[in-house]
Amino acid sequence: MKVGSNFAFGRLNNVTQTYQESATKEGIGLKTLILLSTTLITSLVFINVALRINYMPIYTYIIAGVIAFILNLIMVLSPLKAKYLSIPYAISEGLIIGCICELLELVLPGMGLRIASLALLVTLSVFVGGAFLYMKGIIKVGQKFKAMLFSFSIGIIVFSLCFGIMGVSKEFVPLFYGAGYEKCISLFLTTGVNLYSIYYFSGLGIIGSIIMCIVATLYVIVSFDNATQIVDSGADKDYEWYASYAITLNVIYLFFEILRLILIILSNSSKRK
Numbered sequence: 193m194k195v196g197s198n199f200a201f202g203r204l205n206n207v208t209q210t211y212q213e214s215a216t217k218e219g220i221g222l223k224t225l226i227l228l229s230t231t232l233i234t235s236l237v238f239i240n241v242a243l244r245i246n247y248m249p250i251y252t253y254i255i256a257g258v259i260a261f262i263l264n265l266i267m268v269l270s271p272l273k274a275k276y277l278s279i280p281y282a283i284s285e286g287l288i289i290g291c292i293c294e295l296l297e298l299v300l301p302g303m304g305l306r307i308a309s310l311a312l313l314v315t316l317s318v319f320v321g322g323a324f325l326y327m328k329g330i331i332k333v334g335q336k337f338k339a340m341l342f343s344f345s346i347g348i349i350v351f352s353l354c355f356g357i358m359g360v361s362k363e364f365v366p367l368f369y370g371a372g373y374e375k376c377i378s379l380f381l382t383t384g385v386n387l388y389s390i391y392y393f394s395g396l397g398i399i400g401s402i403i404m405c406i407v408a409t410l411y412v413i414v415s416f417d418n419a420t421q422i423v424d425s426g427a428d429k430d431y432e433w434y435a436s437y438a439i440t441l442n443v444i445y446l447f448f449e450i451l452r453l454i455l456i457i458l459s460n461s462s463k464r465k
Contacts, residue, residue, distance in 0.1 A: 213429045220419050223436035227282040228443060232312075234286025235293065239305070242294045249291035256287035267437055274434035281437060285444050292451075307458070311451035318409055318450070319443055326416045333417035341410050401453040408446040415439045 242249055263281040267274045289308075296304030325331045419435040 219432040227440040230282040231286040235290035238290030253291035256284045260284040271434040278437040315447040404449045408449045412442045
């Protein structure tokens with residue numbers, strides 16, 4: 193079985209065996225729904241409890257982040273373990289999202305959860321729209337497409353790191369953002385410690401974030417194509433969990449990028465008032 197350049201599928205390139213019970217699109221779809229629902233329910237429960245007891249979720253965020261990273265690493269290195277680890281991974285991601293949403297609500301009382309809800313709605317719309325375009329063959333994913341997307345992503349990471357180094361420096365931040373330094377750091381902490389947040393008070397931020405949202409959307413579509421290849425290759429049914437995990441990972445990535453874009457747009461709007 194030959195699958196694409198998405199890192200979550202890289203370990204499947206040498207799988208060629210056909211099994212008695214093979215993976216199906218329906219099975220992948222059901223498992224993806226289970227993982228996304230688990231993530232959403234976990235985040236909602238955490239937000240509800242944390243806001244009731246006025247809990248500061250910094251430690252939960254760090255622990256959940258470490259767990260998610262470890263589970264990611266294990267599943268990438270051993271795809272069949274996704275059958276057992278994908279649900280714990282979804283729970284850990286739900287905790288991360290819950291922590292970020294609660295922090296947003298604490299920083300922006302009365303607005304944080306509304307912003308997160310809007311990001312969720314947009315993410316679901318993009319997800320459904322991307323799935324429709326892929327299934328109808330309007331968007332076709334080939335190896336050149338995947339290679340270009342991967343190369344483009346590397347360029348974005350390098351670019352973000354360069355600006356991130358400047359963004360966390362007190363010498364550079366006032367140069368770009370003036371009095372917005374404190375809010376810049378606040379957003380930096382509440383949106384997943386992503387270096388792209390240093391664009392918070394810059395017009396470049398909107399452009400850069402839109403590009404990141406497009407890249408995230410393309411990765412979701414690539415994950416659809418990789419899942420299709422898993423089915424077409426006759427891979428074992430247990431690989432459904434791995435395909436679903438990879439789709440879930442990319443959808444969560446898309447959610448964070450859309451959330452960041454909304455925050456940047458709102459921050460620039462309030463800045464002009």
